[in-house]
Amino acid sequence: MATGLDGPRGVSTFGKKVIYSVTDGSVYATDGKKTWKLGQVPGGFAPAIDTNKWGVTYALTGGGGPEGAIPPGGATLFRLRPGRSPVAVADIAKYQAKDPDPYNQDDPPTETNPFGVAALKDGTVLVADAAGNDLLRVWPNGKIKTVARLKPRTVKVPAGLGPDAPPAGTPWVAEAVATSVTVGSDGYWYVGELRGFPATPGTSQIWRIKPGSVGAVCDPAKPYKGKCQRYADGYTSIVDLAGGPRGTLAVVQLARDSWLKFEMGGSTIGSLYLQYPGKHHKAGYKKELVRGQLNLPGGAAFSKWGDLYVAGPVFGPGAVYKVRH
Secondary structure (H helix, E strand, O other): OEEEEOOOOEEEEEOOOEEEOOOEEEEEEEEOOOEEEEOOOOOOOOOOOEEEEOOOOEEEOOOOOOOOOOOOOOOOOEEEEOOOOOEEEEEHHHOOOOOOOOOOOOOOOOOOEEEEEEOOOOOOOOEEEEEEEEEEEEEEOOOOOEEEEEEEEEOOOOOOOOOOOOOOOEEEEEEEOEEEEEOOOOOOOEEEEEOOOOOOOEEEEEEEEOOOOOOOEEEOOOOOOOEEEEEEEOOOEEEEEEOOHOOOOOEOOOOOOOHHHOOOOOOOEOOOOOEEEEOOOEEEEEEEEEOOOOEEEOOOOOOOOOEEEEEEEEOOOOEEEEOOO
């Protein structure tokens, strides 16, 4: 759909248009014949984007670094309008400074790195914060509420992390790292995890949250209680979700061997799965698409007709592809 892009990541759709973001913060739309710019937010890493039912696109900038190092315009939700300057809707960092993560394991509990976004039909916007380990809801006037908090999970340290890492098999309390959010065809809100250090493969979960929830807790020790319940498990380093037709979810894994193995110089091969619904609000079977063909994919989106798009790699030259499924 679009080639020669620098670090493409965010993807959304509106009608026959595919919208995507790149490293310098620019957001473009294409109909397959022509391409035009919708706007630009502070860059350095491509923003997460989503487009609501009225065609309004939101762009979410990340935290950019450790506490105190948020770049100008970072950790902010913007509304884009063609031909106009982007409008800052909400300062996520300002909110998180007063809403510390009670389950924090590392770094300051007020650290923020907004990473996933989903625009709702009522004009509000969901934001998944990868450092705050929570899901937020933002109103058009900038008001924010915490929808759900994702508790850490005890995992086993995988082998191959080097001599400085704990021995393989050591139990480790690893943060959720909420990277992604989407709305399923059932109207429920779904959140995906990256999994913090040691990034153990197969320990990234997808949570199903009741719409309208406030203060829900996603607890891997009690995964089927309350307004946030485990939907799927067994994924690795999830960076995006997309709700599709008939209950399907597209699930993007940054690196199938884990983000940590990639950062250590390992494989850049990522994954794109279709997750099909099962019974009793749990996932059924999953199917991998274009296996071995995606390098560090960043985002995915369905059109209203069920067409599936994916962008990547998130670093360096890349493209937005339409994927047969």
